Amino acid sequence: MTQLPASPLQLLQELDRRSRMHAQPLPQQLEVKVTWDGVGFRLGEYQLVAEMSQVKEILTHVSLSRLPGVKPWVKGVANVRGNLLPILDLSGLVLDETSRMTRRSRVLVLQHRGVHAGLVVDEVLGMRHFLEEELSESVERLPSTMQKYASGIYRQGGDSWGVLDIHRLSEMPEFMAAAA
Numbered sequence: 001m002t003q004l005p006a007s008p009l010q011l012l013q014e015l016d017r018r019s020r021m022h023a024q025p026l027p028q029q030l031e032v033k034v035t036w037d038g039v040g041f042r043l044g045e046y047q048l049v050a051e052m053s054q055v056k057e058i059l060t061h062v063s064l065s066r067l068p069g070v071k072p073w074v075k076g077v078a079n080v081r082g083n084l085l086p087i088l089d090l091s092g093l094v095l096d097e098t099s100r101m102t103r104r105s106r107v108l109v110l111q112h113r114g115v116h117a118g119l120v121v122d123e124v125l126g127m128r129h130f131l132e133e134e135l136s137e138s139v140e141r142l143p144s145t146m147q148k149y150a151s152g153i154y155r156q157g158g159d160s161w162g163v164l165d166i167h168r169l170s171e172m173p174e175f176m177a178a179a180a
Contacts, residue, residue: 034132036154040125040161041108043091044099046142047161048121049128049154050108054166058124059107062087072098074178075120078107083116085109086178090119093175094146094164108166115170128161130154135163148172 038049039058064076064087073092077084087107091099099105099122107118139150142162149169154161169175 036130036132036135038128038130038161038163039108040128041106041121042123042125043121044095044097046095046146047125047159048164049130049161050164050166052127054110054112055108056111057109059109059118062107062118069180070178071180075101078118080109080118085116085118087118087120088178090121093119094149094169095143096145110166110170112167112170115175117170119166128154128156130156130161 037052039052039055040047040049042048059078059080062078062080062085064078066076067074071092073089075087075089078087079085089099090108091097099120101120102122104123105120106124107120108124109118110116134154134156135152136155137152139147139153139162141153141160142150146162146164149164149172150162151165151168152163154163
């Protein structure tokens, strides 16, 4: 049987000695990598991603009121919690290919510099996280009609994700020119 130290100070010193004897080394410091987060979605055959901060909301179903005398990519307007929201077919706008709304279709809501609009996409693929080194600023693999709205392509696990800059899109003159 071991004898206990006589004073509280000696007891603390003994505990310190035993703790140091059995202490494990600190884990190796790992390199922290910066990630970019976005909302993944599909337009036709293309996998795209928009910066998380550019998508204010994702709507699953909207009741549309059609508008006369507008371009084919304007689906109509929807009443979203008492506010009228123009709903635009993103595929029609950036690919010149009108898409059909299906049960997988979603509406990405943007709000930028006074512009509020909903963009219909074929499917939302969830949050995506990319490392900075996975970004290529070349957008040549995207269709030419989409390239002016894209800011790069992330390559991850054999997949390519075009980065669609929704704010840049909303600032383009053709975005506001909805009248036919």
